[in-house]
Amino acid sequence: MSTTRPPELDDLYTRIAVTPREAGQVPLLGRAILIAEEAGDEDALYELRCCLAQSATRAADAETEIAAFSWALERHLSDPTRFPLVVRSPDYVDLAWLFKWILDTLMKNSAIGRDQIESSLAAMEDLYRREGLGLSAPAQCRLAAAEYLGDVDDLEELAARFEATPRDAHSDCEVCTPRWLATAELMLARPERAIDRGRAALASGRTCLSEPQGLLADLLIPLLQDGQLETAEEYFQRCRDKVWTSGYERMAATGELLAASAVTGNLALGLDLLEHRLSDLASVVHDHRNRLGFLSGAALLLDRVERAGLGERPVRDTVGVLAAQSLAPSGANVAVLAEALWAESDRLAAAFDARAGNRWWRGWLDARRALGDLDVPLDLGYAEAAPLLVPSRPDPTTARDWLNRARERSWIGDTVGAVAAAGRAIEIGGLSGDDLAGALRTRERGLSRAVQEAAGVTSLADVPEADLTLLRAATAEYRAELERQGRLDRIRVIDALGPERDDLGWAPDADHLVALVEELRSAGIADDELDGIEFEAARSFARAGRGEEAAQLALAAREHSLATARPDEVAAYQLSVGELLAWLGHPDAHGALSAAVGQPDAEPVLHALALRALARLHGQAGEWSEGITAAREAVHLLSGLEVPAVAAEASELHAALLESSGDLAGSVRAARRALDLAEPQEGLDTSALRLELGRRLVVAGRPGEAVAVLRDVDRALLERSEPEGSPDAYGCAFWLGTALRDVGDANRAADVWDAAFGVAVSRGDHGVQVTLGRELGNLFAAYSVWEEALRVFRATRDAEAALNDGTAPEFDERVGLIRCLAGDAGGLDDLDAALEAARAVGADLAVADWTDSRARALQALDRTEEAVAASLQASDLFASAGRPDGWAMALGYAARLLADQGRRAEALALLDPVLTDSEDPILAGLRALRDELGGTD
Structure with a gap:
């Protein structure tokens, strides 16, 4: 292959190599191919067309896929040395592997005849034999062809041949293979066998880009027909969660x-x-x-x-x-x-x-x-x-409808939508004076925000003058309309505030604004023209931590606004004040938000936003039922509007409230709904929502479903080059590790946690290190991997000490116990240090817990008498701390130690006095031990 390429082509090679096949490789490859053709570089052309065939397959561009593959295969067959079967730049492509995808594309197109499919299968088999490759892939494609063509009579033989063919480097992965076999079973009217294959594929824990979810989807109807509803529901949700x-x-x-x-x-x-x-x-x-x-x-x-x-x-x-x-x-x-x-x-x-x-x-x-x-x-x-x-919703038709749409888009932060809708309202015409001024102001404010966002600044003064042409014209038109209407007071207010009032970073001094209000009021300007300044001053007071002044001013601004507000404006004023009062923790917040919700003339988006704010307020007060109801109603309303990000946020709030109320299943459902709402918006990153769904699945005791969701999050973070040590990266690692542990995959759980733990150590993220280290160390300890457990717990102890004035008794106890379990009596010193620290702060339960750990450490060192004494001491300490479960556990451990030493009578002497006529379930373990030792009631 050629190693010298034009610089522009080199740059494209680099960009192609780091671009996902599904997300933009095809146009990059198209440009690179044009450059290679102009340069006459046939080696580069071969590499690029191989890559194009592969990328077009993933992008579902069948025409490009077939054309590029046919061209590349012809070149390979003409000169296998110059044009090898496998290319490695700008992406890895194996034409033999890709042949499977090409055949799949052909077979799924009803316009491709049986003869062409048969000739393509023969060409594939010929290529594989010529290259000395295994024949698993051709056998799979023969089975697939029979399935696509409906050749049911051939399925039994072809499926058996495929399953009997040894796997090789070109076989589909072990989680993809069952789908072809399950499809054959379904076509042969043997759904129970297909279901068994799906269950085995899921139990294997293996995953790939589309499986096992693709197979699980195929099994939904057979499962429902067979009455396996719980399994059907699980498979449905796994498929729904899949990225x-x-x-x-x-x-x-x-x-x-x-x-x-x-x-x-x-x-x-x-x-x-x-x-x-x-x-x-x-x-x-x-x-x-x-x-x-x-x-x-x-x-x-x-x-x-x-x-x-x-x-x-x-x-x-x-x-x-x-x-x-x-x-x-x-x-x-x-x-x-x-x-x-x-x-x-x-x-x-x-x-x-x-x-x-x-x-x-x-x-x-x-x-x-x-x-x-x-x-x-x-x-x-x-x-x-x-x-x-x-x-x-149909598109607005009247100018007033477009103005309402503009206000809606403005309320949800859709700058572009607000500007476009306001412009349409102005263009149609026929608005009243107030409405026209409102439309002009909405457009001006939206353009102001847009030019600052485009320039990446927070002040209009920093926007290049050349980018302000449209905004200047919008401002002039708005001002001219105010003059035409004789609204000179409004103009004076605008002039007093200055152009910086529309700066994204505007943070005015509250006292200055209050003085300005008084100055303008004394000059004869009416209160209804000053309410906006009053409310902005209230916000400034709130940001400065002057809550009482902020609340008083906000309430005054509301009074002035409502005095002259039209019915359709009331909800907006109540919502603005209610959200600010809620932020301040003011008791009037509930009344303001309830008034906004109850306003009959409110726009649907305002009604929904007020419900969302009210739900959040109920949640802060622990009023779960009321909060859940409000959040659910907000989701209902927002579902009918083109506001996916806002609707998803409301559904996520609904999920959080359900979780707080203890309804974990409902929380998972609402979290899934949040994803449903968010996904249609192009460019909206749903990783955070998926991470929350994965976490909730773990908390709800559904780790198998969580693993699939969190792996998708992990893949998405990798594709967007998420920095190591970001909150999302740490969160994904923690919950993915937890889910893997809970499904019994301890090795993968340890790998995930250990990788994130290493990042936390290298970055000095002590809090994360402690959280991950606690779980990872305990996992190693549970499997008696003492050296690794000690490595993790010692590093975690250092992190905890850095956060806690040099002390870390929890991890002194962990290190001490693990050392003793590994045969190192020096661990007793660590345990004693932990106990001393716990006694010093009166942590009675920790003292009891760690005394029990000391008993187990002593037994690991074959110091049974001391272990029995420590266990009895722990039992007494648990009793004093009000923990009967701990008391019973420690007492039972002491009795077990005695029994294992052949001291049955002494063990029963510990148990009999506490096992009289009590049926306390806490004593069930002690009763079982006594029965095992041959004791009597």
Whole structure:
């Protein structure tokens, strides 16, 4: 291969190497190929076209994929030495491996005939034999071809041959392989065997980009038909949580999720999922197999929704893909779209059967339709998270509607949306004086924010003059309108505040603003023109820690505002004041927010934001039921607006309140809802939401589901080059390690924790080091890996001492016990130091706990008499500390030590006095020990 390339091509090679295949390699490769062609560099062209074939596969660009692969394979066959099977730059590509993907692309396209598939299979087998490769991959592709073509009579033999072929370097991974075999079982009407394969794949703990979730999705309907509802629910949630790396993989799973939602009666969940995933149709055009699964699953769901009496509900298609692909007219409702999608499904099934010369796919589609009569009620955790009928809002039509939209976008921080909507309102015209001034001011304020954000500054004075043209014109138009209306008081207020009032970093002095208010008031300016300054002064007082003055001024500003406010403005004033009072912990916060919620003329977004603020206030007061109700209502309202980030935030608040109330299952459902709401917004990083979902799954005792979620978070952090030692990186490591430990994968848990622990040590992040070190050291100790446990606990002791005035008794105890368990009597000194520190501060429970540890340490050193004495002392200490469970444990340990020494009578003498007629469950362990020793009641 050539080693000398043009500098621009070298730069592109570097960029391609660090760009994920699914996220932008294809256009970079296209540019690089043009440069290589101009330079006449055939070696680089070969490398780049190999990479293009691979990247286009992941990006579902079938035409580019096939063209690039065919070109590269032809070059390789013509000169295998110059154009090798494997290229390593700018990305690693193995043409033999890629051949599997190419065949999969061909077989999933109904326009590719049986003859072409057969010739491609033969070409693949010829390549593998020529290169001396194993034949597992060709055997897999033969099985896949029979599945795609509906050749059911051949499946048994081909599946057996594939399973019997030895695995080799070109075999699919061990978690991908079961899916092909399970598909064969399903086609052979043996769902129980397919389910067994899915269960085994999940139990293996292995994962890859799309599996085992792809297989689990295929098993949802068979599980529901078999009545295995708990397993079906688990698989459904695992698939829903999955971060799919490509549209076609997500589309395949989504079709099954939609079908399962229909069958189980989770119509709200299914409808929401459908509207969020319709956009995948735009990128997955030639994958007819997965389109068929998606469209038929959607049609099945829509039939159920229509049956529920909602046939007229418009289906939200945010990217217009249905009309663009002539699937359904723009704005189609549920009934119309259901009919259209069944028609397209019929067309695809017929095309597949025509190329295969059988009726397999029409039979499959008939079975899919028949699911319309299957009812398997199962709550998939969505019923209370969103209403079924969230109306799809039409675009505003009147100037007033556009102004309301502008205010809405401004309230949620959507600068671009606010400016565009305000501009549209002004363009349409016909606004009243107040409304026109409001629209002009909204546009001016939005442009001001936009130019500062674009320049990366927080002051208009720092924005280049050339970038201020639009803002200057907007300001002049706003001022001219105020003059035309004779609102000279407003102009005087604006002039008094100066242009810096729109600086993102504006932090005015509160006392100055108060003096300015008095000055303007004495000059005859009315209170309703001054309320904005008063409220800004209140904010400044709050930032300065002068809470009482802030509250008084905020309440005064509200009084002045409400005196002249229009009904539709009241909620905004109440919300602003209520949020500030809530921040200050003022008792009037609840009244202000409740008034905002109860205002009948409030815009939906204001109503929702007030509910969200009220929910947060209830949560701070420990009023979980009220907070949960308010948060749920906020989510309901926000679900109908194009505000995914805000809606997700409200759902995350809902999840937090549910968790605080002890409803862990509900918390997980709300956390999943937050992800559903956030994901449609392009560019919105959902890692934090996924991390919270993973954490909640661990806390809820569902570590298996948590592992899959947290691995996706870990991958996302890696792809965005998250710095080592960031809160998200540490949090992901802690909870992923915890989930792995809880599923019994101690080795991987230790690896995850130890890597993060090493980062914390190197960075001096003592708090994180203590948190991770405690878990990691205990994990090593649980498996008797004494040397590693000591390494971790000693480092953790140093970190704790750095945080705690040089003392770390908790880790003195850990180090001391581990040393003794490893046979080092010097550990007793560490234990004594820990006990002395605990006694010095009156930590009675710690003294009891660590005295018990000392007993176990002494026994490890074969000092049984001292161990018995220490254990009896610990028992007394636990009793004094009010811990009967600890008392029973320590007493039982002493008796066990005596019994193991053959001193049965002495052991029973300890047990009999406390085991009279009591049925206390705490004594169950002691009763069992006495029975074992042959004692009597």
